[in-house]
Amino acid sequence: MAKKRKRKPFITNIRPRFHKNEIPGTVKYTGKKQSLVTKIELIDYSKDHYIRLDSEDIQDAFKFEETDNITWSNINGLNNTPEIEIIGDHYNLHPLIQEDIVTTNQRPKIDEYEDYLFLVFKMLHYNEDGEFVNEHVSMVLGSDYVVTFQEADGDVFDGVRERLQNAKGRIRSAGADYLMFALLDAVVDNYFSVIETLSEKIEVLEDQLFDDNIKDDITQDIQELKKEILRIRRAILPLREVINRLEKIDSKLIDERTHNYIRDLYDHIIQVSESVDIYREMIWGLMDMYMTTISNKMNEVMKVLTIMASIFIPLTFMAGIYGMNFDYIPELQYKYGYFVLWGLMILVFLGMLYYFKRKKWL
Amino acid sequence: MAKKRKRKPFITNIRPRFHKNEIPGTVKYTGKKQSLVTKIELIDYSKDHYIRLDSEDIQDAFKFEETDNITWSNINGLNNTPEIEIIGDHYNLHPLIQEDIVTTNQRPKIDEYEDYLFLVFKMLHYNEDGEFVNEHVSMVLGSDYVVTFQEADGDVFDGVRERLQNAKGRIRSAGADYLMFALLDAVVDNYFSVIETLSEKIEVLEDQLFDDNIKDDITQDIQELKKEILRIRRAILPLREVINRLEKIDSKLIDERTHNYIRDLYDHIIQVSESVDIYREMIWGLMDMYMTTISNKMNEVMKVLTIMASIFIPLTFMAGIYGMNFDYIPELQYKYGYFVLWGLMILVFLGMLYYFKRKKWL
Amino acid sequence: MAKKRKRKPFITNIRPRFHKNEIPGTVKYTGKKQSLVTKIELIDYSKDHYIRLDSEDIQDAFKFEETDNITWSNINGLNNTPEIEIIGDHYNLHPLIQEDIVTTNQRPKIDEYEDYLFLVFKMLHYNEDGEFVNEHVSMVLGSDYVVTFQEADGDVFDGVRERLQNAKGRIRSAGADYLMFALLDAVVDNYFSVIETLSEKIEVLEDQLFDDNIKDDITQDIQELKKEILRIRRAILPLREVINRLEKIDSKLIDERTHNYIRDLYDHIIQVSESVDIYREMIWGLMDMYMTTISNKMNEVMKVLTIMASIFIPLTFMAGIYGMNFDYIPELQYKYGYFVLWGLMILVFLGMLYYFKRKKWL
Amino acid sequence: MAKKRKRKPFITNIRPRFHKNEIPGTVKYTGKKQSLVTKIELIDYSKDHYIRLDSEDIQDAFKFEETDNITWSNINGLNNTPEIEIIGDHYNLHPLIQEDIVTTNQRPKIDEYEDYLFLVFKMLHYNEDGEFVNEHVSMVLGSDYVVTFQEADGDVFDGVRERLQNAKGRIRSAGADYLMFALLDAVVDNYFSVIETLSEKIEVLEDQLFDDNIKDDITQDIQELKKEILRIRRAILPLREVINRLEKIDSKLIDERTHNYIRDLYDHIIQVSESVDIYREMIWGLMDMYMTTISNKMNEVMKVLTIMASIFIPLTFMAGIYGMNFDYIPELQYKYGYFVLWGLMILVFLGMLYYFKRKKWL
Amino acid sequence: MAKKRKRKPFITNIRPRFHKNEIPGTVKYTGKKQSLVTKIELIDYSKDHYIRLDSEDIQDAFKFEETDNITWSNINGLNNTPEIEIIGDHYNLHPLIQEDIVTTNQRPKIDEYEDYLFLVFKMLHYNEDGEFVNEHVSMVLGSDYVVTFQEADGDVFDGVRERLQNAKGRIRSAGADYLMFALLDAVVDNYFSVIETLSEKIEVLEDQLFDDNIKDDITQDIQELKKEILRIRRAILPLREVINRLEKIDSKLIDERTHNYIRDLYDHIIQVSESVDIYREMIWGLMDMYMTTISNKMNEVMKVLTIMASIFIPLTFMAGIYGMNFDYIPELQYKYGYFVLWGLMILVFLGMLYYFKRKKWL
Numbered sequence A, B, C, D, E: 001m002a003k004k005r006k007r008k009p010f011i012t013n014i015r016p017r018f019h020k021n022e023i024p025g026t027v028k029y030t031g032k033k034q035s036l037v038t039k040i041e042l043i044d045y046s047k048d049h050y051i052r053l054d055s056e057d058i059q060d061a062f063k064f065e066e067t068d069n070i071t072w073s074n075i076n077g078l079n080n081t082p083e084i085e086i087i088g089d090h091y092n093l094h095p096l097i098q099e100d101i102v103t104t105n106q107r108p109k110i111d112e113y114e115d116y117l118f119l120v121f122k123m124l125h126y127n128e129d130g131e132f133v134n135e136h137v138s139m140v141l142g143s144d145y146v147v148t149f150q151e152a153d154g155d156v157f158d159g160v161r162e163r164l165q166n167a168k169g170r171i172r173s174a175g176a177d178y179l180m181f182a183l184l185d186a187v188v189d190n191y192f193s194v195i196e197t198l199s200e201k202i203e204v205l206e207d208q209l210f211d212d213n214i215k216d217d218i219t220q221d222i223q224e225l226k227k228e229i230l231r232i233r234r235a236i237l238p239l240r241e242v243i244n245r246l247e248k249i250d251s252k253l254i255d256e257r258t259h260n261y262i263r264d265l266y267d268h269i270i271q272v273s274e275s276v277d278i279y280r281e282m283i284w285g286l287m288d289m290y291m292t293t294i295s296n297k298m299n300e301v302m303k304v305l306t307i308m309a310s311i312f313i314p315l316t317f318m319a320g321i322y323g324m325n326f327d328y329i330p331e332l333q334y335k336y337g338y339f340v341l342w343g344l345m346i347l348v349f350l351g352m353l354y355y356f357k358r359k360k361w362l
């Protein structure tokens, strides 16, 4: 019998937690409340120039503003909404955008304003406890700057940082639009890792289904997987639309040469979402497979019962006959009666065996 | 065995109750008939001005007409159709619109007339008895007025009223179009509460399915949930189209700056409707899970039967043999016959146990 | 066991019965052959004028032709194809249209010709025997006339007739296009009645499924319902497209003011078709519910068997032991042996009861 | 137990049999190889003229070329590919079209070339053995000629031939485009016959499902039907697109007046394909119905077992008690003990009956 | 009981294996690593000229560059990425394209650059071990050259090579665009072989399902087939879009006359993908069929048990009655008691047989 086990608080996760009865444009963080300092990471670069500044003082955020270089400002931590508002106001971001930055369940989207593009997407990973984590990230692309807002420390951008520092590839000689592409590309590449983990989970479940000794709570595992893929889909599918839009956008902010790269990115997000759809179909198929497995097992149980009962019930009846106390039962007085009866019983026994063999139940 | 229980009269609720053979444009209330007075609530405001008037006299409805301010007239109660007609005629509303105002099962829609926009939508909530309630609301947006018509007292607009009174945010300095947005935003925000309640119900059901002792009438609960989500979808999906249309509309009634807000609203309604679709898929999945649960339980029942029968039927047969009354059964006269037989029986018993253990049925 | 019962000849009904190898444009009635007289009902009206003529003489059909008034000619009975051809030729209807008028399984459609619009739709109702009836109706809209062709007497247009006679609403002062709208509106209003009946049937079936004593032939009832909703869908969905087309049409035959009314009609047909889709989903869900109900019942049957067998088979074995005739069975000679055994049996009995109670099988 | 029976070689039929590694444009017949003579049937007609020529000499095919009349050349038999090439080259048909003519698994399509239209479609029928037959037909429409290519003798065009010969309807006075329409119309009309046969098969299966004594191999019959409808869909759905295209085409080859007829044809093909979709849904539903039927039967079997076992196992136990050989069993010596026990047994028996009656298992 | 068997490492195959945190445009082979030499096969041809060169020296790749002829360069082996980069740079291929060439899980696509078209597609086949193989192929079409990149030796292009060598068909007199078509045509033709193999596998499984003695691990086989068709779909569906795009493209690289051939190719890929969809539906249907088969078998097992138990349990009870040791049981002393009881037992036996016969359980 299935043991009670801790159900992961899934639905809570896909449950939207918007602040209700709030004025639209209110900048109020909807994620996990923590008393964290907002960390600011600035990278200012050009073909021949690279400088990095890490600070926890909001005033440092605008330090490289006056330069001709490209500046990537990465903000980690959304708890401190007044600071987000300071940054937002500095970049002239619409109050609704400031709200979206701190609204962690905002779905992926792209908004085109005159002077900047605003993007929302999700960074997905499994944390050290194997729990699926979905980090809300916003990005503003201006003419010579990119600002990214993350919920917490840690991201998938280390490769990009390393290329910026070491001037690998074309990143240092390209514009802010290429930086935006490189960051999105890192996010999408990471989706491949996530669905790889997912596919391993499916493989494990499938192996269990083909195993003779299935646990009863495999339904729970299948159910968890269904929910996981629903959450992954929910992060990936809208981003696919965002990147599609990005490819077609006619904006002075995006250089013609970058479009090839965005198209490549679109290739990748399509590939991920196709995989997600295939895994989804496979997970749903697991349930059907499990059902036939259960039925097969019941069939086997019933066969054992039927064989045992069909063989021994008639034999018991035969013994019962000669256990009767009638005054006159001629067979009882026949000297070899007992042995003759044994012979008959063995015949019945063998007949039944033959019958079940022929039916392929044995 | 499932106890008879009161089924909620669901289908009745999604059953349309149009007045048949009625002249199109007939203003006849189709909701719950009540002898209520129509309540009028007027808020007249501008950047520097705010006045509120509550009345039950229809003549008060047009009091603030001559002013340059923006006026929100909220009408509660649709029973009193002549009064609705007076208001409708005053605002020059087409008879078909007047009909739609009192036709409580009219689906959400937007109609564009030259001088005004007409919207229909639904306010959803669970009442104190946990019953799902679906209130029909209509809205007319003119150049400097908004009129809302509700079925009954009580709504989700208190946040808007408070912002109007205290001049919070941009609402007092913006036009009637922003008021329309603010009201719709309050309605959509409320949908998040409704689906939160729904998600809790799903969680409860899911927990019950993983519980060892499922009630037989869980099918009924799943069925109720299916119906609830069908009704929620029916309110939300068409409103999504309405807001999409509102975003694209080219009307002198809607200010350019308000479009950003409507796009934000569209974000939210998409988010709600995505959640609804996910919950829908999960509810349908519950049925499959329940089916496997039942089958697993039957498997267990059958195993108990098979084990008991397979062990004791052969033993009973053995006892039956030596209960026979043949004159000559040599074993019976053997002194230790009885004990030898017990030994044999114990061997058979242990053999069966071993067999079932190896089959993992024990 | 399910009793044989008369299956309604459903498939025959959705089976198309076109006359094969017929020249296209051949006017040959495909409905139920009857030797009925074609009945002609003429209503000639204007703002200040109303006259009605009922006749069975085809020559009367064109009586009001010369007037400036609007004329509605309603033809009941399509058996008499030569008369249909006379009318068709008089109004200059294309042979293919004449064919469609008498082809009762023609699906709803709209054809735009230069001088007239031609519409096909279905009037649905349940007759006095509870059978679903699907009447084929065609309509021609000219500049100042409407001609309707019905299969048989009886329709849903009495409300329109009454408004024409008593000059209720705008019908007498509006044009032929408004009459067309009013007739279609009556048809669509009637669809609401039909799906109301359908929803009641679903409710009844659902109640039976939650009832302890389900009839075995409920599958048949569900099957009938599935077919009924398929037929209703088949009438409603194409009409939805027709009305959508009608709303967008740019024809001199349709007055600008009538478009508001047609949009309202479109609202209604969408509402009906949404209901149909919901009911369809619910009917398909009934089958799944029934399946779990059967499985639950089997579970219960198996539990009774398992409990009875598990308790009494071991007890019978114990009794069998002491029914053996070994010369030396010490317990048999023990004076209280019989009573001790009873004690043991009661212990085993109680032990089993406790075991099943703990498993919640009792 | 299901008897082995000959499965119809279905999949082989939908399996494409293209000649691989063949130069595109290679005219190689892919259907059933037969050493048949290609038969040529020529009908040359105008309003006042009609002549028919049947020949097996390919040179006769171009006999009526110089006349002003319209010529329909019908070619039966595709084995003789050199002759097809002669005809194809004569009409200046692209090698790829010549290939399509003899490629019997080419799906229905329309290709527009400058001087002619090329159509592929399927003639469906059940042959005398009840097997579904799918004949590949190609058609070329030129300015004053129609050429049709069929796999074998026998078609559905006799009605058209008769109308040509007897100058029935408008066919003799209309152009080659109308002949094309008339031929397609005959093909589509024939589809109605095919799905009528199909619907009868569904009815038969459905009746069997509601019959008490279902054959085990009904799954096979449902499976066959599924495949049949898949094949029918595969012929009909692409033709629907072809006719839709034909309706919208802007070609000098198609007269304005013919468009009305093509629209009518489109009506019919839509009607057929709607029916096909409904039948498909019904066939898939049969499987679910069968599943509940099996479960219901198992329920009944289990009830019989449970009732028999529940009644007789306790009674046997009671008898077993008094079959024991304890030296001291007081009841045995009681004079009426035997009769009292019978009384008790009858009580137990009646009690069980009552219990099962109340549970409605009896 | 299902024997453990080696599951094919399927998911691993559809699992994307992109190199993460790699600079976009990095040319790094993602397929099976092997230390193979890159093989170069050059065919330079015109109407009157044909020369073929096989080499393993990358410098030979550009040998025929200066001629006016058309050159097909086929590169086998993607391990040696520096050589791929040399070729890519020579043809001026964008770094992202060079990356796609060696990224073996890139989905089929077409990229249009100014001077060339870039295509990705998959060659499918079953290898000698019956394993499904999916070879990644890229193609560059320039004005007078085609370059193809394959993962490994062996392809489906031998027919094309033979036509080039022997000047069969129009290939030698047509341009590079026709060569591109001919190669794609060979790939698509090969898909027909693949789905033919697949359809045979379905047939085999279906035969097993209708066989009395189904193996328990047929679920595994169905599961494998599901995965196989998912992988085939994943190769074919995007190529369909590629060819559709190719048909509509307006490029100076593609001659007008070649469009007819591409349209023909599109016909074929549609036909393949339709077949894939039908097979997919059939495979999913196999699972349902298997479920009913299991249930039917269980029904049969239960019938045997019920019949045996229902017949012998009452008879055993009857024997039990007269095995009791009451002092006074009148029947026991009746001389023919034993024989009368036998008579009764035979009557009960026959009654049960009749009952089961009438129920059609025998």
Ligand SMILES: [Mg+2]
Pocket (backbone or CB within 6 Å): A096, A099, A100, A106, B264, B267
């Ligand atoms: Mg927002």
Ligand SMILES: [Mg+2]
Pocket (backbone or CB within 6 Å): A133, A134, A135, A136, A151
């Ligand atoms: Mg997170």
Ligand SMILES: [Mg+2]
Pocket (backbone or CB within 6 Å): A185, A186, A188, A189, A265, A268, E024
């Ligand atoms: Mg990437």
Ligand SMILES: [Mg+2]
Pocket (backbone or CB within 6 Å): A007, A008, A220, A223, A224, B206
């Ligand atoms: Mg769970």
Ligand SMILES: [Mg+2]
Pocket (backbone or CB within 6 Å): A264, A267, E096, E099, E100, E106
């Ligand atoms: Mg790429």
Ligand SMILES: [Mg+2]
Pocket (backbone or CB within 6 Å): A281, A282, A283, A285, A286, E223, E226
């Ligand atoms: Mg699967």
Ligand SMILES: [Mg+2]
Pocket (backbone or CB within 6 Å): A287, A288, B288
């Ligand atoms: Mg399922």
Ligand SMILES: [Mg+2]
Pocket (backbone or CB within 6 Å): B096, B099, B100, B106, C264, C267
């Ligand atoms: Mg309305």
Ligand SMILES: [Mg+2]
Pocket (backbone or CB within 6 Å): B133, B134, B135, B136, B151
């Ligand atoms: Mg309400």
Ligand SMILES: [Mg+2]
Pocket (backbone or CB within 6 Å): A024, B185, B186, B188, B189, B264, B265, B268
């Ligand atoms: Mg909002």
Ligand SMILES: [Mg+2]
Pocket (backbone or CB within 6 Å): A018, A019, B188, B189, B192, B268
């Ligand atoms: Mg909100």
Ligand SMILES: [Mg+2]
Pocket (backbone or CB within 6 Å): A223, A226, B281, B282, B283, B284, B285, B286
């Ligand atoms: Mg679920």
Ligand SMILES: [Mg+2]
Pocket (backbone or CB within 6 Å): B288, C288
């Ligand atoms: Mg199911």
Ligand SMILES: [Mg+2]
Pocket (backbone or CB within 6 Å): C096, C099, C100, C106, D264, D267
């Ligand atoms: Mg017609």
Ligand SMILES: [Mg+2]
Pocket (backbone or CB within 6 Å): C133, C134, C135, C136, C151
């Ligand atoms: Mg009718």
Ligand SMILES: [Mg+2]
Pocket (backbone or CB within 6 Å): B024, C185, C186, C188, C189, C264, C265, C268
């Ligand atoms: Mg209406």
